[in-house]
Amino acid sequence: MGVVNVTPDSFSDGGVHLDPEAAAGAARRMLAEGAALVDIGGESTRPGAAAVSGDEELRRVEPVLERLAGLPLSIDTSKAVVARHALALGVELVNDVTALRGDAELAGVVADAGAYLCLMHMQGEPRTMQREPRYDDVVSEVAAFLEERLAFAVSAGIAEELVCLDPGIGFGKSVEHNLELLRRLEVLVGLGRPVLVGVSRKRMLGRVLGEPDALTGTAAASVGAAVTAFERGASIFRVHDVREHVEALTLAAAVSA
Numbered sequence: 605m606g607v608v609n610v611t612p613d614s615f616s617d618g619g620v621h622l623d624p625e626a627a628a629g630a631a632r633r634m635l636a637e638g639a640a641l642v643d644i645g646g647e648s649t650r651p652g653a654a655a656v657s658g659d660e661e662l663r664r665v666e667p668v669l670e671r672l673a674g675l676p677l678s679i680d681t682s683k684a685v686v687a688r689h690a691l692a693l694g695v696e697l698v699n700d701v702t703a704l705r706g707d708a709e710l711a712g713v714v715a716d717a718g719a720y721l722c723l724m725h726m727q728g729e730p731r732t733m734q735r736e737p738r739y740d741d742v743v744s745e746v747a748a749f750l751e752e753r754l755a756f757a758v759s760a761g762i763a764e765e766l767v768c769l770d771p772g773i774g775f776g777k778s779v780e781h782n783l784e785l786l787r788r789l790e791v792l793v794g795l796g797r798p799v800l801v802g803v804s805r806k807r808m809l810g811r812v813l814g815e816p817d818a819l820t821g822t823a824a825a826s827v828g829a830a831v832t833a834f835e836r837g838a839s840i841f842r843v844h845d846v847r848e849h850v851e852a853l854t855l856a857a858a859v860s861a
């Protein structure tokens with residue numbers, strides 16, 4: 605899954621893809637490099653990010669989705685109004701970082717469209733989530749949360765076969781919490797749904813490399829993290845550097861096979 609953020613403030617590509625033509629070009633390039641789909645987002649969820657209105661989010665993403673009609677896309681949104689428009693334009697998957705807790709109408713929109721859905725774990729909300737996140741056992745707490753949100757999605761009429769689960773790397777988690785989730789990813793894989801991991805360029809990578817003030821991580825560190833996640837059963841990788849990940853994961857898959 606390639607990432608294109610149509611935002612001024614995303615942590616890694618903020619401002620780069622604000623022009624719809626540039627955003628569509630980046631998405632096409634990612635598909636040509638081997639991405640199975642591209643995740644289009646109109647609201648940053650980086651730590652400290654401010655929320656945007658549905659109107660503004662739609663204004664950012666709609667011209668991009670129109671230019672990419674017919675291509676495999678997901679929409680990174682928590683808002684029913686944005687998801688509804690995106691699905692009408694042919695988007696196949698709704699990637700909701702609130703796991704259907706942000707907008708009471710979103711579950712119905714996904715169910716009615718028969719769309720794929722990604723449910724992600726987050727402790728707190730983006731503005732404040734990195735202020736001292738706490739868990740007794742991060743892996744079992746994230747697993748219990750995802751299991752509960754999956755049951756909720758199914759009760760709202762979304763087919764279980766259409767749902768993937770995501771530990772939410774960096775969403776209300778310390779570096780050690782993130783590492784523990786990657787280390788014991790099999791517990792989440794054991795929930796029986798495909799596991800998506802989004803660690804690409806995140807600041808924890810820079811911190812592991814010894815830069816306490818890092819705001820992003822490198823492509824090489826991202827690839828390393830993705831390969832370890834693959835080896836523990838992850839099957840969808842949300843990444844900014846598509847070619848590098850496709851090459852590394854093709855190699856890792858060949859070894860596993």
Ligand code: HH2
Pocket residue numbers: 607609611613614615616617645647648649650680699700701722724770772773800801802803842
């Ligand atoms: N991470 C980000 C955004 N959406 N969705 C899922 N399912 N999993 C993730 O880990 C995830 C996500 C944050 O990264 P990015 O989109 O690059 O930045 P920003 O939120 O600043 O736009």
